[in-house]
Amino acid sequence: MxxxxxxxxxxxxxxxxxxxxxxxxxxxxxxxxxxxxxxxxxxxxxxxxxxxxxxxxxxxxxxxxxxxxxxxxxxxxxxxxxxxxxxxxxxxxxxxxxxxxxxxxxxxxxxxxxxxxxxxxxxxxxxxxxxxxxxxxxxxxxxxxxxxxxxxxxxxxxDVNYWNAELLTRYGLDPKKPPADLDQLIAAARTVKRESGGSVYLMSRKPGLMDFANAGVKLMSDDGKSFTFNTPEAAALLDTYRAAFKEGLLPQDVLTETYAGNTKLFNSGTAAWTTAGGNYITSLATDNPSLAPKVVSSPAMGTPPLxxxxxxxxxxxxxxxxxxxxxxxxxxxxxxxxxxxxxxxxxxxxxxxxxxxxxxxxxxxxxxxxxxxxxxxxxARMLEPVQANDAIKTVVNQQIALALSGQAGSKEALDTAVARCNRMLKD
CATH class of the missing domain: 3.40.190.10 (Periplasmic binding protein-like II)
Structure with a gap:
């Protein structure tokens, strides 16, 4: 969306x-x-x-x-x-x-x-x-x-983090102390995979521009005329996600255009974590009344998006x-x-x-x-530049998917994304 x-x-x-x-x-x-x-x-x-x-x-x-x-x-x-x-x-x-x-x-x-x-x-x-x-x-x-x-x-x-407390408890995690950063999230995802036999995921989305921003990556030049997110820090973040994907900590179809989305997986009980707005549980009570009472929240990791x-x-x-x-x-x-x-x-x-x-x-x-x-x-801050419209984000997501699947190196994918997005800015 x-x-x-x-x-x-x-x-x-x-x-x-x-x-x-x-x-x-x-x-x-x-x-x-x-x-x-x-x-x-x-x-x-x-x-x-x-x-x-x-x-x-x-x-x-x-x-x-x-x-x-x-x-x-x-x-x-x-x-x-x-x-x-x-x-x-x-x-x-x-x-x-x-x-x-x-x-x-x-x-x-x-x-x-x-x-x-x-x-x-x-x-x-x-x-x-x-x-x-x-x-x-x-x-x-x-x-x-x-x-x-x-x-x-x-x-x-x-956005707020939402956790399925029942699933976290079942798989040996403390819902009162959910992961607060990416390293903790990956470690918890590994535990959920092991204890659930791979039937439940904790991580269920690939990274995007907001994740780069939270990793300290400068997304645009000061004059707003070019994207600059093809940095070593951004490549390192993609390397981390690629290793997690290869380990099976994310659903295989997370990289495809037909991916249902992590909120839908959360609503179905296939994923134990999602992010959504501050009134998500209220709407969840209508969509899935049996799940809503089992959900706990925590602040967004890093700078909250606005x-x-x-x-x-x-x-x-x-x-x-x-x-x-x-x-x-x-x-x-x-x-x-x-x-x-x-x-x-x-x-x-x-x-x-x-x-x-x-x-x-x-x-x-x-x-x-x-x-x-x-x-x-x-x-909270706007983490994505306003110049990043739907077409630009589509290009970025496609290159990130190539990097996570191993079809392109992380830096190569980012260089391609930046070059294409900058051409789009000039059109």
């Missing part, structure tokens, strides 16, 4: 009760309604979201109504685009000079507009930005080779003060907290860290996982 779409798809998949405007606003007092960008907040402004209708219509209308009430005379036109083809729609709007004043853009959708200088540097316009939003969320809208921050982080998610949606402001807006104030309002702590209570996502404001709904578990394994994910967000 394409990571830039992860949060949008999670939102679209969750049925929600209507909020009807209750609980909206920002109890922290940092809504930035008048302060962001300076100037008088008045007149008409447009706001475009991505696939929020009809499930979140009541919520969004409540947010907008509250903003208009706070600023008498302001009129907000809310546009919502379907999920499919959204990136193409935004590019078409930009090319035609009809980009909305405030537009919902994940970082990879924002990048081409930032390259064309079509998005406002909200950090320059809003001095409180970095003080009020989590660092990783802000950094997600900084692009190599381009000055500024090109969006307010809106809602976030990250998945981000945000609101950008058009540089061409004729109502800059109101556009900035609206982006601030939609993404403030109160409105984000209300949204997160309807969906499987987390807020991006620092003030949200004091919200017990996110920071305290109710004692269930699902509650524990939610807290693990939320507390991880303070240190």
């Amino acid at each position: 394409r990571r830039s779409h992860w949060i949008r798809m999670a939102v679209a998949a969750v049925a929600a009760a209507a909020l009807a405007g209750c609980g909206l606003g920002d109890p922290s007092g940092t809504d930035g309604g008048d302060a962001a960008g300076g100037g008088e907040v008045k007149g008409k402004v447009s706001l475009q979201t991505w696939a929020l209708k009809p499930k979140f219509t009541a919520y969004m209308e409540g947010v907008i109504d509250a903003f208009e009430k706070k600023h008498p005379g302001v009129q907000v036109e809310w546009l919502d685009q379907p999920g499919e083809g959204y990136s193409e729609k935004v590019l078409s709007q930009a090319a035609g000079g009809s980009l909305p004043d405030v537009v919902n853009l994940p970082p990879d959708f924002a990048l081409p507009l930032a390259k064309q200088r079509m998005l406002l540097d909200v950090a320059a316009a809003d001095p409180k930005l970095e003080a009020d939003y989590v660092e990783g969320g802000v950094d997600a809208y900084r692009f190599a080779g381009h000055t500024g921050v090109h969006g307010y982080p809106w809602y976030l998610n990250t 998945y981000v949606q945000g609101l950008s402001v058009s540089r061409a807006t004729e109502n800059r003060a109101t556009a900035l104030a609206l982006a601030r309002w939609v993404t403030n702590a109160g409105n984000q907290a209300a949204f997160a209570r309807l969906t499987s996502i987390f807020p991006s404001t620092k003030a949200s860290s004091d919200d017990a709904y996110f920071s305290r578990s109710d004692g269930t394994n699902a509650g524990d996982a939610k807290v693990t994910a939320f507390t991880s967000l303070a240190g």
Whole structure:
């Protein structure tokens, strides 16, 4: 699944009760309604979201109504685009000079507009930005080779490790002390293979760009114009995985295009470990109610990955003060907290860290996982460059598969991947 779409798809998949405007606003007092960008907040402004209708219509209308009430005379036109083809729609709007004043853009959708200088540097316009939003969320809208921050982080998610405690116990491992790094994971996988007779796997996915990043590999040049992950450190990581694959610690079909995925193997009881978002156990309770109670969570290994949606402001807006104030309002702590209570996502404001709904578990394994994910967000970062689109990641995955199968040397595969990806960047 394409990571830039992860949060949008999670939102679209969750049925929600209507909020009807209750609980909206920002109890922290940092809504930035008048302060962001300076100037008088008045007149008409447009706001475009991505696939929020009809499930979140009541919520969004409540947010907008509250903003208009706070600023008498302001009129907000809310546009919502379907999920499919959204990136193409935004590019078409930009090319035609009809980009909305405030537009919902994940970082990879924002990048081409930032390259064309079509998005406002909200950090320059809003001095409180970095003080009020989590660092990783802000950094997600900084692009190599381009000055500024090109969006307010809106809602976030990250990955958590999930373990089948029943299987770990059965095969001699302690579910209260699951593996915390790759070496421990491989050692535990070896134990599971031995004790299960090869019927169950612990490791069930091949490495990717995020694993390279967590190994300290620099994925791109400082100017964002070329990939640089063909390093000795990346080759060593592939060598480690190739040895594990040769030893039978991963499923044979993990290298194929038809591979079911580690989460599906986890759900079926064939694998004892997977990674997923902070609310995975809640959905698992519906998909596999007998497995859900047996699952325990732990923090992601290394730096937690960050998945981000945000609101950008058009540089061409004729109502800059109101556009900035609206982006601030939609993404403030109160409105984000209300949204997160309807969906499987987390807020991006620092003030949200004091919200017990996110920071305290109710004692269930699902509650524990939610807290693990939320507390991880303070240190979470986007590990994959926004330039790594689906086509580029396909090339990388193909070369990694060749390296793990032994059909190519690790450095050779990485050199090939970098060369091909860099050609694709120039096209």
